Amino acid sequence: MPRVRCCSSCPHAERAATRDVLRAQALPQLREWITRAISADETWRLAPHQRYRELADGHLTHRDEM
Secondary structure, X not given: OOEEEOOOOOXXXXXXXXXXXXXXXXXXXXXXXXXXXXXXXXXXHHOOOEEEEEEEOOEEEEEEEO
């Protein structure tokens, strides 16, 4: 399951900016990943997957682990 880290103590403006980045970047990427996963072969689908996202200085990065 994809994960996004943001601490609950972030200032309100920072949380709002984080939501904007997640909506603009992370959600479309997640949709694309799910679409590919649906059509993936059985071996890929049965393997465990983790996708990590981190937002730092306004830049969203991600990495996958299998």
